[in-house]
Amino acid sequence: MLTRQQSCVERPVALQHGSNAGRKLPYTASRAGKRALVVRASVTVPTIPIPGADEVLSCPDIRPRLVARPSPFVAHNNFGGGFVSDMDRVALTAMRFGSPKSAGAAQFFSAPELEGGNGDGQHINWMEASLEQLTTPLPPWAVRAGARETIFHDPRHTTAAIVTCGGLCPGLNDVVAGLVNKLTDYGVPEGNILGIRYGFKGFYDKEHKPQVLTKRSVDGIQLQGGTILGTSRGGANIKEIVKRVDMWGVDMLFVVGGNGGNAGANAIQQMCEENDVLCNVIGVPKSIDNDILLIDKCFGFDTAVEEAQRALLAAKVEASSARCGIGLVKLMGRQSGFIAVQASMASGVVDAVLIPEVHFQLTGEKGLFKYLQGVLEAKGHCVVCVAEGAGQDLLENDSLHNGTDASGNPILADIGTFLKKELKGAFKEADIKYIDPSYIIRSIPTTSNDRIYCKILAHNAVHAAFAGYTGITVGLVNTHYVYLPIPVIIQAARKVDPRGKMWNRLRASIGQPNFY
Numbered sequence: 001m002l003t004r005q006q007s008c009v010e011r012p013v014a015l016q017h018g019s020n021a022g023r024k025l026p027y028t029a030s031r032a033g034k035r036a037l038v039v040r041a042s043v044t045v046p047t048i049p050i051p052g053a054d055e056v057l058s059c060p061d062i063r064p065r066l067v068a069r070p071s072p073f074v075a076h077n078n079f080g081g082g083f084v085s086d087m088d089r090v091a092l093t094a095m096r097f098g099s100p101k102s103a104g105a106a107q108f109f110s111a112p113e114l115e116g117g118n119g120d121g122q123h124i125n126w127m128e129a130s131l132e133q134l135t136t137p138l139p140p141w142a143v144r145a146g147a148r149e150t151i152f153h154d155p156r157h158t159t160a161a162i163v164t165c166g167g168l169c170p171g172l173n174d175v176v177a178g179l180v181n182k183l184t185d186y187g188v189p190e191g192n193i194l195g196i197r198y199g200f201k202g203f204y205d206k207e208h209k210p211q212v213l214t215k216r217s218v219d220g221i222q223l224q225g226g227t228i229l230g231t232s233r234g235g236a237n238i239k240e241i242v243k244r245v246d247m248w249g250v251d252m253l254f255v256v257g258g259n260g261g262n263a264g265a266n267a268i269q270q271m272c273e274e275n276d277v278l279c280n281v282i283g284v285p286k287s288i289d290n291d292i293l294l295i296d297k298c299f300g301f302d303t304a305v306e307e308a309q310r311a312l313l314a315a316k317v318e319a320s321s322a323r324c325g326i327g328l329v330k331l332m333g334r335q336s337g338f339i340a341v342q343a344s345m346a347s348g349v350v351d352a353v354l355i356p357e358v359h360f361q362l363t364g365e366k367g368l369f370k371y372l373q374g375v376l377e378a379k380g381h382c383v384v385c386v387a388e389g390a391g392q393d394l395l396e397n398d399s400l401h402n403g404t405d406a407s408g409n410p411i412l413a414d415i416g417t418f419l420k421k422e423l424k425g426a427f428k429e430a431d432i433k434y435i436d437p438s439y440i441i442r443s444i445p446t447t448s449n450d451r452i453y454c455k456i457l458a459h460n461a462v463h464a465a466f467a468g469y470t471g472i473t474v475g476l477v478n479t480h481y482v483y484l485p486i487p488v489i490i491q492a493a494r495k496v497d498p499r500g501k502m503w504n505r506l507r508a509s510i511g512q513p514n515f516y
Contacts, residue, residue, distance in 0.1 A: 055139035056089060059483045060269075063468035065278060066152035071466070072187050073147060084146030084463075090480040092138050092294065104500040133293060133492035145460040145474050145481035152468035153251055153280075155187030160465070161250045162213065163196035163203075164227045165257030165264065168439070169288045170300035170446045171454040172227035175256050177218040178458025179284075186466060190214045194248070199232035200264055204240040222451060225443045236264050242271045245279050252280040252465035258287040258298075259490050262473055266486040269471040280465040283473035283486055284457055288442050291336040291493040294484060295475035299457060300442070301338070303450045307441040308332075308343035312385060315435050316349035319381040322431035326372070326382055326423055330416030330436045333387030335493045339441075340387040345506050351375050351382040352512055354415075356389035357496045358503070360515035362422055368515045369426045376427070384419070391415045456481065 073079065097105040160183050164172050176195070183193055190212075197208035208230075211217075221228050245253060245268070255265035262283045269281040287298040308331050315327025331340045337355025344350035352368060352375075354360055361367045368384075375382040395413035403411045420434045446454065453476070460474045460481050472483045496503055506512070 053140060056141040056143060057139050059143050059469050059472045059485055061468045062278060062470055063152055066468055068150050068152055071149055071151045072155060074149060078147050083149040084144050088144035089141035090144050090482045091140060091478055092142050094478045104497060135491055142477060142482040142484060145483050147463045148467040151466040153466055158188050158251045159192045159249050160188060160252045161194040161196055162254045163200060164229050164231045165199045165255060165261035166231060166233055168226055168442045169286050170225060170303035170442060170444055171450050172256060173221040173224060174446055174451055174454035175284055175458045176229060177222050178455040179254050179462060180213045180218045181215055182459045182462040184215050195229045198230040200236035200241060201232055203244045204237060223445055225445050238267045238271050241268055242275060242277055246277045250279055254282050254284060254461055256284045256286050259493060262486050263490045266471060280470040282461045282465050284461050285473050285475055289333055289336045290338040293489045293491060293494045294477055296477060299450055299454045303447045304339055304441045305342045305346060306447055307444055308339055309347045311435045311437040312343055312347040312349055315383050315433060318433040319383055324376060324430045326430045326432045328384050328420055328432060328434045330386050330388055334389045336495045337387040338496060340385050341496055341502060341506050344385045345509060349383050350385045351510060352384045353506060354386040354390040355496055356387055358498050360391060366516060371513060386415055386419060388412055388415060
């Protein structure tokens with residue numbers, strides 16, 4: 001909010017994409033900030049110098065090269081629920097901070113040419129500190145997801161392909177089933193929906209050909225974990241993938257994956273554009289670590305938290321049943337500690353939580369062991385939860401602490417076994433029980449809430465493709481479903497904000513100090 005009145009000018013801004021492409025809308029801006037929002041299909045990150053009040057995070061599309069036609073759902077007004085307008089907007093930021101001292105606020109962006117501000121010619125924007133990973137400030141609004149009254153593909157002559165990438169996550173089968181069912185509802189014929197086997201490599205793997213997916217073949221798959229299509233990490237040959245997309249006449253490609261999978265989808269979309277291949281590439285963001293930027297939560301996360309609680313509750317039983325018992329649980333969380341934080345908060349049995357975002361030390365007056373000694377003296381037992389990516393600075397000399405995996409993720413040293421050894425050395429009389437549920441929490445069927453979430457994400461992904469969008473992903477932002485340009489969400493991994501309310505609530509609920 002500007003503290004002093006500034007001279008403003010009204011000028012037209014041409015919308016870059018969508019059904020309103022080329023139409024000029026009035027836009028009021030300060031003389032210092034007369035620059036337009038520009039988002040192109042092949043751009044890496046949208047350029048948004050100083051977002052205006054009405055600017056929107058535009059989604060690329062290929063509508064000008066497609067033929068518009070009424071949706072098949074017009075006959076019944078989309079099952080009585082009506083349609084979403086291209087002009088519908090969802091707020092990207094739910095909070096307006098009044099002070100830099102407000103919990104969770106952070107200085108993010110300054111514009112030297114604006115008058116007023118902090119006294120040195122710079123105007124300060126305050127935003128949620130959890131979004132500091134963004135390399136550019138966001139406009140206020142995103143495009144709302146949902147069924148459009150006008151579509152840009154004839155369902156009778158549409159071919160779609162679905163691929164699942166990266167590690168397993170609860171809900172993959174739910175999303176596949178949701179995509180197939182909604183494509184069929186639109187009128188895509190049986191035989192025109194292809195399931196790509198074992199990730200991106202399945203496009204050109206001579207041994208594993210694509211399988212035809214129908215409503216009958218996906219019936220009931222949501223009741224089992226994993227993915228019926230199989231999955232794999234890394235190693236995608238984008239040129240070969242686009243070649244197959246063109247050869248097979250694929251009109252829309254749905255990529256279910258995390259940061260790596262969405263980066264692959266973005267690369268496919270760009271190469272399709274460069275090679276004049278007409279294909280709508282749509283992402284469905286998947287991350288058991290819940291580390292996709294901007295999105296409220298990823299599908300499968302709630303299921304993972306529910307299952308992770310079982311390990312914490314077991315650790316509580318083991319620790320409390322022993323003399324000087326210590327329960328130690330390692331949970332997934334390579335760069336982000338969301339599972340550890342949420343599972344610990346929900347279980348109510350954890351005494352100390354260690355996550356990648358927060359540094360800690362083991363010894364000294366403020367160290368973890370000093371704190372645990374006090375807990376043991378007070379209760380006779382304690383439970384510690386550690387995310388797999390926590391404390392990697394303590395294991396820098398570990399022989400496994402180097403290199404990256406097939407997806408480009410750093411290979412982590414085992415913080416769990418390291419902590420168990422160190423705890424045993426510090427507490428000679430302790431009975432230590434170490435639990436590592438590992439892949440158990442990601443290979444199970446979804447809970448009911450996640451099952452519903454997966455279905456809605458899948459349906460909105462199909463709506464996006466038929467609406468002509470490409471190079472976008474679908475997600476829940478501030479409790480509403482939106483379309484987001486893929487480059488925005490793959491800038492970095494979303495992380496727990498050490499200054500935010502989530503971490504603060506956990507520390508307040510268990511009385512955890514800083515361990516440094």
